[in-house]
Amino acid sequence: MATSTRPAEHPGYALLIAAEPSVRHPLAVAAMLPQLAAVPPARLVGTSYASAVQLANPDDPNTVLTTVRTAAAVEGPLLVYVAGHLVVDTRQHRLHLALARTTARTVRYTALPWHWLATELQHRAPGTTTVVADLAADPDVWQSLVQQEQALDGPYALYGAVQLHDRRHRPSPSYTHALAHILRTVPARPTGDDLHHQTARAARVEPTATLWLGPAPANPSPPSPAVDAHQVDVPAPRPEPAQLTAPFPAAAEDPHRAISEASQAGRHAEAGAIAAAWEQAALRQHGAISPEVAHWIEVRAVIALEEGAPDRACELWLRGAVVRLTAGQSEIHPEVAAAVDRAHYAWHRVSDLARARELGTELSTLRTQVPGKSGAREDVQRRMADLSRALLP
Template identity: 70%
Template sequence: MGITTGDQSGYALLVAAEAPMRYPYPVSDLLPQLATIPPARLVGTPHASAVQLASPHDPHTILTNLRTAAAVEGPLLVYIAGQLVVDHRQHLLHLALARTTARTVRYTALPWHWIGAELQRRPLGTTTVVADLAADTDVWQALIHQEQSLAGPFALYGAVQLQDRRHRPGPSYTNALTHILRTAPTRPSAEQLHHQAARAAAVEDAATLWLGGQAVEQAAPHPDVDVPAPRTEATSTTAAAVEKDPHLAIRDASRAGRHGEAAAIAASYEQAALRAHGAQSVEVAHWIEVRAFLALQEGAPDRACQLWLQAAVVRLTADQPEHHPEVAEAVDRAHGAWHHVSDPSQLRQLGIELLSLRTRVPGKSGARADVQRRLAHLPRAVNP
């Protein structure tokens, strides 16, 4: 279900997490099935390698493997099977892991937004996520009503099935996918493969929510972007001051049109903050926001919006409250950038994420209604 790009080698990261929940989703046998398919056919490239994580216990183990996968230059397939749960303190989606219980979601499960955070630096159009998931009624309804989103900087295919006392689904989507890859004379395209698997797995069942592939494409530069500058605290232009405060170097590179250099400096400091303070820290959130400013200066409001949304979620996860000025500013900045996005599919994807955050960080009067209204007026083909 990957994307063929010349003769580049592909990579697959396969994760199947069966959690000790009341109604466990039976995914422990899925990786052996997928292992019977050559990685190159699985990813859709001439050559590929694969790494499997069966019933992982620690979210940081998955995070480490995600970072390795994100660094691969060729097409990448990330397969995730398991049960979706919500952290009831922050109301964020997580993938339940082998030690996850209802009371320990925040500490033992994988935050879903970590996936997007690790994959967002990859070249556009090179990343596919395939999800075979189950969720209880509350989580499933939140996805249906777009109060929660699995969207990210990747093409997304798969299924989320309702699982409760009356519905005990099995991973029919993966079973169908595996059978098609084994038996088809030629490998279908990603979209064809998804639709064939969906039909074989009886998608019409009302208890199943299906995710269509959403390829992320960069919007054309917008000529009227009002660009705020990153905050800087250094006042000296000496070399020592530049070395002491990287914001000066980033500002100067950006003003000179060296956007790649500016982004590289910001990314390097973000990685340093990540190593020093962890992925869910205000220090990391700050550097994500710097990259959001730079994205606007490059004329990419879609990327800027996505980064500010990511920064807001990181700040909330780092225990900054919804009313904290920096949280509110991140959401407001995302909202402003969203109004400059012109591509309908990007508008919808980013708007759904923004609407979810606006339920927690309402902003000025009418902000949430503005998002709802704009989503409602998208073309029928994008927002049926």
């Protein structure tokens, strides 16, 4: 019997690299690698067949280079996952991925230069290479990326996140966790952009301390069922300087109105994506500690409350208040007081007792600085005492 044939699809290839420097552990990437490795390689790459290679805590940059070179030689689609801590060689001012033996003094000899990765991938066919990165960076390196003095771009589609690591921010590999969960549970693998959007929305990261790699998070999903359609109490619009490029074109003219309309229609994920995108723009324009960034954090808090997540709303309003205070606004500033009062309001609607106690601890601390109306501090103290008794073993 005659059979027709068609050109065979080249198999895909996934290279998973996760490294933790020995002297610090900003990201527990080695522990997360098995979650990603458990995803079928074909699902990782987006082909009908694929193979995968893991490098867990490599300690020699030349060994990593050899493995990257082997991966770059495959003809089919290639996905390179890179997770760990970004450092800079102070002599050449080039980005490196810290490996297992990397210290501050040995970056040049024990870390993987990022440009090696770009160089090895530059000869591949256009559109066949994807790099997914879940990274952390110290303040100087992170700021250089935010200000585009350094870049991770190359001859590939780049997705992922770089989180700030300092005394106040302790990043976690939540982008990897969300990515693995989505790839294991969705019925069909999304496109690269859509997969990044979904992962960014699901990852539990600090927005003001996260630089997204790839397109800004958006909401490609269909609208969710409508909820009570009352006007969302979005904080008053903050004027944006003319030079600030709109990060979410659909809401470029009036993001507050777009957020309100989306939330009224029950499209809370869309509303949150618009607010998060403008928060990222404010971060780049004004810095992480600024009233402009606090404003968009508070907008996301309103959306969270509308969505029925009072714990997240409380957390965001508390964060907004802290950003405002750190930015120099006084304890009696109306916007500071409003943020703490709204956090207090949302806190009383948190039904999970352990979570309420956790949030209440931070609220109690803020109430010592921002007492609010008469009896507000005492109210926090009473509920915290009730929660402590309820949670006794």
